[in-house]
Each structure stands twice: as structure tokens, then as C-alpha cells.
Amino acid sequence: MTKLLTAHFDEPKLHELETYRRLGGYEGLKKASQMGREALMAEMSKSNLRGLGGAGFGAAMKWSTVPAEAKNPGPRYVVVNCDESEPGCFKDRVLVTRSPHQLIEGLLIAAYAIDARRTFIFIRGEYEVQHKILQKALDEARTAGLLGECAIDLMRGAGAYISGLDTSLLETMEGKKAWPRQPPPFPTVSGLLGRPTVVNNVETLSMIPHIVMRGGEWFAKLGTAKSGGTVLFSVSGHVEKPGVYEFPMGTPLKDILAAAGGVKDGKRLKAVIPGGVSTPVMTADELDTPMDFEGPRAKGTFLGAGGVIVLDETADMVSVAHNIERFLAHESCGQCTPCRQGSFWHERILERGLSGGGTADDLATLERAGENITGKVICALGDTVGVVTRALMKKFPEDFKARFPERRG
């Protein structure tokens, strides 16, 4: 099985520049600058690399929307989104811990591609160890003269989940409240401080040296028709061996589960949340789903950021829904009303259900309120509020009927 990002993870000192270079590190950067921008962009678009932070937007497409220097003179930026906060996702943490230079190399190639001289790595505040590792790696790279004319600044978040969304991340970097912006304009046109800005996830950027070294076509072929290359899955929950697993795009869900040792203690599988808590749940019958950006979509859910959460037969789906909605209510930025009020309302109704006060009417309310939030808010967090609970209700109606029974008299 081809592995790219995690290929050398058995090297104990991979995080050090010397080891990384010995294994061929920073050759991609050299090659990219020899290729020139146009050839680099051509390889990128052949690669079918998708944004691996969750949205799955074509990476080359995103870069190509940065206006030309002549059309919009002035600085442009690349921002690394390392504000990994989605419950169930921890692959960026592992990538930064084990192979920080892979990210730095990818970032430098991206900066070269869009001609950015100033770049930022925005890392969530809770990743304290990773911050130190990155800082050290950056110092090494700088001392070794690898950064060239490109500046890389490390910035730490202050603990808001929503900062992981590109536009609110930019707001945070500007020192403001992490309230998502409403595109258009998109960040590639008007991003950090109003300048064209490419915001890419850690995993996406880490892929780039491999694309440069092996070619876009080779990369694309690893995956499926529309999703190129490999992808990391953070597998957690009721499995024997939770951890980060790299698979080619389109690998069936059951293979991923098998790699993680299957359901813990031999229990029966009940459900899988495929891409972090903000993606709708899948049932045990849907394990054949190919895990790329298209497969889960056909089942009404998303690959998201590959945060596979496994739930065994003991899981009460009302409790799962309550747990997720409580999280969303806590993390809703509060900017737009449907999400701010709707997440709170969801949480409270589900809480009442769990404590024995639910009735069938509540299910109708959840259904209706959920529909009224999704698609009518500024950002994806708001969409999630309605979607996740409705998916759980639809796929596990018995759990909900038990907590929200018909009442007579």
C-alpha cells in the first residue's frame, strides 16, 4: 500500500532537518523552483489534490484564483491552517509532530507558486508541544537557508473551534473575534488584511512535495477519478487500535476499520461518523462506501477531515446527538442567529430527552428547526447544527423513539 505522508514515520528523528533531508526532503522545493511556476501549476492541476481540511476544494483551483500580480499589485500570503479542532480529527497534530519539515517544504512550494513572500502557520493554542516542534523545525530550516526570501511566522490560536474555518481564522489573525466572513470575496481575492491569501490545511500542503517529486499524474492515479492521492484517517472511538492511518483515496470504509483492529472488545458495530463530528453519521450497513470526496457524499455525508469515529452497539444515539450539539452550541461563534439559537435549542431538547422528559412532539421540532438552520446560515458550523441530529434521527429512529415516546392522555 502506497504511503506518502506517513511513509517514513518509523524513522525516530524524522522531525529533525538532517533526517528529513537524508530521506530526500527539500528536494521537491528545489525541483519546483527549477520547474518554474507554470509547470508547477500544471502538475498541481493534474494531481487532483483536494483540500484535506474538510471542504475538499481543488487545491490547484484555489491557487489559480489568486489574481495576477499585474492585476492586483502588492503582497499576497499563504496561511497554513493548523487549527485542527474538529472532534475526531488529529491527523494534523500527528503530521506536525512527526514530520514538520514536510509541511514547511509544502508551504514554501505553495508560496513560490503564488509568489507569496510572507506566510503564516496558524496553530491551535492547545497544540503546545507541536508549536515548539514547529518553531524548532522553522529555526533549522531558516538557519540552513531553505526559506530563501520567504518569511514564515508562527501564530497561535486562542481556543475557538470556529477559527479552523478559513475566513474566521483570518479574522483571528487580524486580532478580531473569530466570526466567519461571508464570501464573496473569497480569501484568494481578499483575505488577510484584504490581500489575496491562500489558506491551506497542513495535510494538503504536506502532499505537495510528493506531487512535485513524483508528478501530478502519478499522484492522481493513486486515488479515484476526482480525488487524487492518499488521505489520512484519524480513527477513534470503539476500535482496538485508534490512530492515524494513511490510505489511498477511495479505500472502502471497512478496510480502514480493519486496519484499526476492528470494533473494540468484539462488540457489534453500530455506526461510523466518517469525517469528524460535523459530518452526518453512517450505519454499519454502509461499510463498503469508498472513502474519497465522492463516496460518502452519495450516502448523504462527507469525507470531511477524515475523522472516523466508530460507535459500537452500546452507543445511545440520542446521547451522541446531545454530545455533538452541546459541542456545537459551545463553539458556535454567535454571529448568526439560526446557529447561535438553534444549537442551544437542539442541546436543550436533547438534554430533556436524556433526562426522561422527551415527547414525540420534540422530534418534530428537532426535524423542523434543523431544516430551518441548514443552508440558511453564514458558515458550515451552522449547517452542521441541523444536519447531524437529523441524520442520527433518520438512521437510528428507534433510539430517538425510546427517548421521545408518544404520550397518551
Next chain:
Amino acid sequence: MAKTIKFTLDGRPLEAREGETVLEAAERAGARIPHYCWHRVLGNPGNCRMCIVEVEGTPKPQVACRLPAREGLVARSASAAARRAQASALELHLVDHPLDCPVCDQSGECGLQDYYMDIGRYPSAMREDKAHAAKRVPIGPHIMLDQERCILCTRCTRFVSQVSKSHELGIFGRGHSEAVGLVPGRSLDNPYSGNLADVCPVGALTDRDFRFQVRVWYLDETASICPGCSRGCAIFAHTSTQRPWHNQGRRLARLKPRYNPEVNGAWICDEGRYGFAEFDSDRLGRVMRLQGTAAERRWDSVSDEIAVAWHQVVRNKRPDGLAVVASGSLSNEDWKAFKSLFVDALKLKRFLFTPEPDQVGTEDELLRRRDKVPNLAGGMALGFGAQIESMTWDALAGEIEAGKVWGLYVVDRDPLKVWGEKGRELLERLDFLVYQGPRKGLTGDLAHFRLPATAWLEEDGHFTDFQGRIQGYRRALAPLGAAKPDWAIFAGLEAAWQGGGGL
């Protein structure tokens, strides 16, 4: 000419200017789409999600406040689906909103109430306890905050950052526990703070001066111009006459800004807004002769008496011994009659238009002007204070003392206030003193004749602002007692003078 874009809203053809959103163009044409956060001056953050419309050819519903109008666009805000989306946004706004309308001062002009009656009217599905937050927090001299009622539309925080640039308010916390509040250590005391009660679409920010005085549905609204300075801000006067026992008997309940992008945008300053609380106090309503035994007079007889006095003294004494004190509070109509009487008919030479020292105040870049009278420009246009020079207060005092000025006609000014105790002595020397004005002030009691004039809300008229713009204001209240507009008093006097005062 700028390009216009043709589009359709609910079957109605509308035109947008280039760069306008569907909501802006609709509002300008008087077509209503529900909204809270959008404000014509403060922008469109798009956070209330109320202005949802259906757009033909677009699967997702769109918020009209962020939807650029484009040629041929077909939008629906009144279709069943759009209404449902708006009603559901409203339901979420109300999930946590306290139902304290009966004791909320915003009742009757509340966006939540209005839209609930318009597009809501659903049975409540909210069975949880509502969250509680701070109520009745006086956050400044004029504004009371109720965090429970706040829908976090951010109009107020945008006002203090974009308009007053004073930054006293912020939105603190996150998600459901988010609340609007004062920045620590600050008080909402900027000179434009009263506008926050206007921009707040719900009862979260209310006006401490107006709270609990009158229910808004008992108010009458009249378009007017603020007389507080020479800016000429467009306002609405809200008057209370239907329930005289409300508002402690005061007829003027409050002033509100009236949108005029050329003059004041959507704002007025606190000086203007709160400067007329005493509109009905110390008012004159009777025509009086106070010389000798005080006695009430009718207008025609008092005009004759004054005219006779003028004829006699003008014949017997130097005619240039008669001086007139007036100011920029007169309307253009008043100035015209004033000129006709004192310059054309009586041919007087001595005038004083210099504002009283307390009529010169603070000026800033937004609205406030240094001269606190509305219409010096209207007088200037007729030559007053220009070709017809103004004396200073000191010069007038000196001439009275020297016996050069023996008669004084005072229009809505207060020499005694300017001159202090020395002024009483000066005014008592005069052979002839007429006082005319809506309030008697200090000078009114010393006058030989005291004539009641209407105040600005009791007459139709025009002011000319400092930029030369002529703006009309309408009569909002009936005159008190026998009070007449200044121009009518001057006209009556001129008729009496021409007629020889009945001699």
C-alpha cells in the same frame, strides 16, 4: 448617468443602481423585505438571516442584504417558501427572547413584534427555560441596556465603531452566552449616544429619557428640522396630545432623526435630541401690557398701543434711539416680516444679532456646529449681520448707559441673562421695552409689552442651514393661548404702524 439594473421582486419590476444589493434597491423603492441587521448606513453583516429570498435558478435561499442585484434577476420574498424561511429565522430569534412586551418600552415599534404579526403567528414550540441575562443596565446617561432582549444584530457596535468612532460597546463571549456590553471601564457617553436607541431594532437599547413616558402608539409624528444648531438635521417630532396625562403633561415626547443623506444621514446629536425636554415649560400664552398695572390685551389693541408709542417717541426723540435684539432662531418667514417692519417701515439702524454666549458651543466633524441657533443664515440672506451690521452686547449696553438708545425691542433673546444684575438697571432706564418670544426668560418680566410667540413646533416655516440649504418644517402642535408666529406679530405691528396706531 449611472447604469441602472432591472430586476424583479415578487413580480414587481425594480431598478437598482450599480453595486446595490436586492435589499437596498427594494428599500429605496419602498418594497419591504424583513431584516434586522441591515441598516442603510451601517451596512450588511448578514447575521440575522431574516431577509431570505428565493432566487430563480439558484437552489439555495439567499439573503437579500448580500445579494447583488443583477440584470434580469427574479427574486421572491413573499412566496410561501421564502415566508417559511423568514418565519423560521424569526422563530430562532424568539427562541430565547423574553416575552416581556407588556413592560417593554419598544412595544409598538419593535421589529420582533412587527414581523411576528406579519410573517410569524406560529404556535410556540419552545418548551425549555429561556436563558436569563442582565436587564435594566444603565450603560450611559441616555441609554438603558437589556441583554435578554438583544438579538445580537451588531447595529450598535457598528454605530460606535463606524459613526461615533467611540468604541464603547462590544460583543463579548461566544455562541449562546454571547452578549453585547460595555468595554470594561467605559460608559456610553459619546455625544451621539441617543442614536443607539434608534438603531436597536428591538428593546435591548432604550432611551432613558423617553422610557415609560408614553406608549408609542399614542404618539403623532411630524417632519421637522432640529433648531439646535445651524446643521439643520432632519428630524421627526413625536408629540403626545392624545393622552395629556401621559409624559407628565409634556406635549413633546421625543425627537428622532429623519433620514437625510445630504445633511445628517440617519443621526442626530444628543444636544439636539435632548435639548427640548422643557419645550412646554415657562411658556407665554397671554398678550400683556406690564407698564403700570399689568393687564391682558388683545392683539389688535396692543399693536396699536405699540404703534402709537413708536409714533410719539419717534417724533419726539432721535429715531435711531430704538434698537432691536433678535437672533438666528427666527424662520425665513419671520426674517422677512422682521425686515419689512424694522428696516423698511421703521427704518431702524441699530440691531443686535450676536448670539448669547451660551449659544456658542462645541463643534465636531460629524454633525454638531458651533452656533447653536438654526437660522442665522436665513437672516444673513436678507442682509442681517452682513450689510446690516450687528452690534455687540457690550456696545448695546454702553449706548443704553449713554442714553443713546432709549427703546428696545427684544425678540426671543435674554439681555438680562447676558448682562447680569447690571442689565436690570440698564433695562429699567429704557423708555420703551417690548419683549416677544415663546418663553419669558428673565427679560420678559421687565418689559412694558410682552408678546407671546409660538415655538418652532407650533408653526410651519423654513430654516436656511449653514450651507445655504432651505428646509421646511411642519406644525406639530397647536399654539399655546394667544401665541402667534413671530412673522404674524411683526405683520400686525406693521399694519398698526402704517395705520398710525389708530390715531
